[in-house]
Amino acid sequence: MTTVKFCLGSSCYIRGNDKSLAFLEEYIRNNKKDISIEVIGCRCRNLCQEGPNVYINDEKYHYTTPEDLIKTIEAL
Numbered sequence: 001m002t003t004v005k006f007c008l009g010s011s012c013y014i015r016g017n018d019k020s021l022a023f024l025e026e027y028i029r030n031n032k033k034d035i036s037i038e039v040i041g042c043r044c045r046n047l048c049q050e051g052p053n054v055y056i057n058d059e060k061y062h063y064t065t066p067e068d069l070i071k072t073i074e075a076l
């Protein structure tokens with residue numbers, strides 16, 4: 001199981017996590033037989049300058065784009 005935690009603080013959300021979250025949900029819908037991903041949110045962790053921030057299995061990823069997110073998940 002892969003856990004993807006999106007910062008849902010306003011800065012990360014408007015800087016791209018809204019798009020990354022939608023992109024990942026679509027990816028899961030299209031690949032549901034092959035993957036097991038838990039998607040959760042978290043509050044601002046005061047790393048807004050480096051956002052949008054995403055945590056994959058508790059590892060921190062900064063300046064995350066939807067494409068980078070999927071590449072990282074597929075490489076696990």
Ligand code: FES
Nearest residue numbers: 007009012044047
């Ligand atoms: S809004 Fe994501 S770290 Fe602040």
